[in-house]
Amino acid sequence: MTALLETRGVWQRFGGLIANSDVSISVGRGEIVGLIGPNGAGKSTLFNLIAGVLPPTQGSIWFDGEDVTNMPAAERCQRGVGRTFQVGKSFETMTVIDNVIVGALVRNTVMREARRKAHKVLEFTGLAARADVLASDLVPAEKRRLEVARALATEPKLLLLDEVLTGLTPTEAQTGVALVRKVRDAGITVLMVEHVMEIVMPLVDRAIVLDLGKVLVEGKPSDVVRDPKVISAYLGDRHAVGA
Amino acid sequence: MDKAFAARRRRDLIIAAVLAGLAALAPLLIKDVYVQNILILTLMYAALSQSWNILSGYCGQISLGHALYFGIGAYTTELLFTKFGVLPWFGMLAGGVIAAIIAMGLGYPFFRLRGHYFVIATIVIAEIGLLLFQNWEWAGAAMGITVPVRGDSWLKFQFMRSKLPYFYFALVLCSLAWFVTWWLEDSKWGFWWRAVKDNPEAAESLGVVVFNSKMGAAAVSAFLVAIGGAFYAQFLAYIDPESVMGFQFSLLMALPAVLGGIGTLWGPVLGAAILIPMTELTRSYIGGSGRGVDLIVYGALIVAISLALPRGLVSLFSRSKAKGATR
Amino acid sequence: MGLLYGLIAVGLALIFGLMDVTNFAHGEFLMIAMYLSFFLFAFFAIDPLLSAPLVAAAMFVFGAVVYLLLVRFAMRAKANAGMVQIFTTFGLAIVMRGLAQYFFTPDYRSIPQSWLGGKTISVAGIFLPEPQLVGALVSIAAFAGLYLFVHRTDFGRALEATREDPGAVALVGIDKNRVFAFGWGLGAALVGLAGAIMAVFFYIYPDVGASFALIAYVTVALGGFGSVFGAFAGGIIVGLVEAVTALVLPPSLKSVGIYAVYLLVVFIRPRGLFGSM
DSSP, X not given: OOOSEEEEEEEEEETTEEEEEEEEEEEOTTOEEEEEOSTTSSHHHHHHHHHTSSOOSEEEEEETTEEOTTOOHHHHHXXXXXEOOSSOOOOTTSBHHHHHHHHHTTTOOSHHHXXXXXXXXXXXXXXXGGTTSBGGGSOHHHHHHHHHHHHHHTOOSEEEEEXXXXXXXXXXXXXXXXXXXXXXXXXXXXXXXXXXXXXXXXXXXXXXXXXXXXXXXXXXXXXHHHOXXXXXXXXXXXXXXXX | OHHHHHHHHHHHHHHHHHHHHHHHHHHHHOOOHHHHHHHHHHHXXXXXXXXXIIIIIISOOOOSOTHHHHXXXXXXXXXXXXXXXXXXXXXXXXXXXXXXXXXXXXXXXXXXXXXXHHHHHHHHHHHHHHHHHHXXXXXXXXXXXXXXXXXXBTTTTBOSSOSHHHHHHHHHHHHHHHHHHXXXXXXXXXXXXXXXXXXXXXXXXXXXOHHHHHHHHHHHHHHHHHHHHHHHHHHHSEEOHHHHHSXXXXXXXXXXHHHHOTTSSSHHHHHHHHHHHHHHHIIIIIGGXXXXXXXXXXXXXXXXXXXXXXXXXXXXXXXXXXXXHHO | OHHHHHHHHHHHIIIIIISOOXXXXXXXXXXXXXXXXXXXXXXXXXXXXXXXXXXXXXXXXXXXXXXXXXXXHHHTOSSOHHHHHHHHHHHHHHHHHHHHHHHHOSOOBOOOXXXXXXXXXXXXXXXXXXXXXXXXXXXXXXXXXXXXXHHHSHHHHHHHHHHHOHHHHXXXXXXXXXXXXXXXXXXXHHHXXXXXXXXXXXXXXXXXXXXXXXXXXXXXXXXXXXXXXXXXXXXXXXXXXXXXXXXXXXXXXXXXXXXXXXXXXXXXXXTTTTOOO
16 A cells, blocks of 8 residues: 655755755655654755645655645645644634634535534544634643644644644643544544654654754654664754753 | 524624614604715615625735725716616626626736735725726716716616615615625635635645635625625716725725724624714714814724724624623 | 935835834825925925925924824734724824814915025036925935934844834833834934925925825835835836836826836735835
């Protein structure tokens, strides 16, 4: 069976800067894959290429057996790519339920069904009690959840999570981890970008480490954390941050 | 939760029906032509502002050039009527369709623009329209068109003796614009528009085709405004570029919605109900001196309301409700 | 002519472009400045050229006061901040027009005799009307001054930083209100300068500002918000386009060319020629 998502030799240049060079990764159905790497490794760029924010300079992206390289984001969503944003991008003047309805409308054209679907997703993500609150009134952890809920409402095959666990308190992170597991158990493939390894490693089936725009290492989390290349990349980063 | 929502929708519909019913009875009590005139204008601006609100309020694309569509509605109707003898009813529809097509044609380049660049582009395009009509000899240039008097008839939508037919038409138009908004508010389009306004990038990631959403909003909005323009032309029985396409119309469409509550169902009606009579009354009671006191009062009120109630007058009603909901 | 538009636009470029505040009363600022210049001439026989600094100083105070009394609050609006700014300043514009009608009457006024009015000067065989020439020179000087001011002084940097991130600026001890009040004052002072010079060869009436305001917005947007040089370039382009259009089209259509060029430019470059925002 083919992979759900595949990037083949993807390059992205911004002027003289190379953000991704020759990145080929694949994500199988039902996996939770972690995309990690130090700051500036090109994770977010790759993430945006997969979500369809912009087309790659070179290379191709395949989703569910179809070339989606130049497909706009909205169409990819219809094919089954859901995503969250690192910087919360909720619809601030709309209520929580209305935020989720926007997502639900992709597969339910009848309003009543979209609304029902949205309520179900809110139950699933533990936001049901906040349904009628304005998105702008949510606390940051709830906003992250709303991002996930909105994406889930589009009934994705692949859910792209952009640093949903970063910056949360340990308890909040634990509930977040539980939610990601629950999503996978519902049959949705997950590709998550995280900066901090400690959070993701216990959660993912496979980790892909990017450094300087290239795939550095890829494999089981237990192997990856012990890989000297990964350690030096991260240590280098730590030192740089500490300095 | 669904029930509460459905109940609120139903309540809005019932309130609107009751208000429209009461308004329909108003002429029984109000015989004064001057007051009737104010009522007609209030209803018309409520309808226009409601239409403007679809593109600018719900979808968040602030247009200060809607006078263009207003003028197109007026001119299409009168040109077809005076040059080709086409009945105003058809002219009205034709005007609406033409305006919607132009709105979508302009949408192609315009909707790539953001913020101030977009707003200025809308002002500029309406000014271009105005200048072109002022110089278009066949369409009467700056002199405009006087609608020939053919006697009172519904067929020709022309009434000299009584203003009541205009009043009822304005009421229907206002109700229609309100109903369209009500209906769209709980539809895929309504949700798409609000999503596009709040965050286009996130909307796109949720399957919303941002560009199409804006186009849809522009077309509906322009169509309804053009119908209003056609009505106004018949009502005045005389049009010239400045009096149907001037910048002041763009502002008078935006103001009621802004004062009442932009992007809300009731904002435009509420805003128009207060603003238009106020405009007319200050103009005729204080403005008679020609010394600008009406402008001072009018301007000061706009400043005061925009500063005191940034969410519009509607927020006075919803605040207590919101408190109840979050508790 | 283009440089005159530039002069009107430069004040707007500061308020609208650099501080990102919509000022729909800009034309009315111009109108007030023209009246000031007129009355200084009518009552004290001070030539507009001499009174220009006085007018500019008065307008500085006026601009700062408008900011402190009104705009400050409009910018603080919790919802729909953009619309609140538009309509607060629009309301102000209407009030100012009303006040002008009340105190100055709607009559058209003009300054009949001045040092510059109606005179021409011959440069290399080409006759140039003096007021326009002076306007052009003042305009270039004003732009150069503003450019240096914004890019070379601490205040210019403070202004830019305040627009970018008022919160962070407050942390390093810059008072946002003082910076912006000063910016508004300066913007208004520049309009004052424009008004004083224009009073010489335009009729003065309460609605005079409206006819220039739109051109000024277009000029600023054409050059691109956030760029002083852009506004200057915008002014020159607008002037040239107007001159060319006047040759091809009837005078009543002369603005069409300017508007069309604006649309063309933003379709190709959605942030104007030199815009950063």
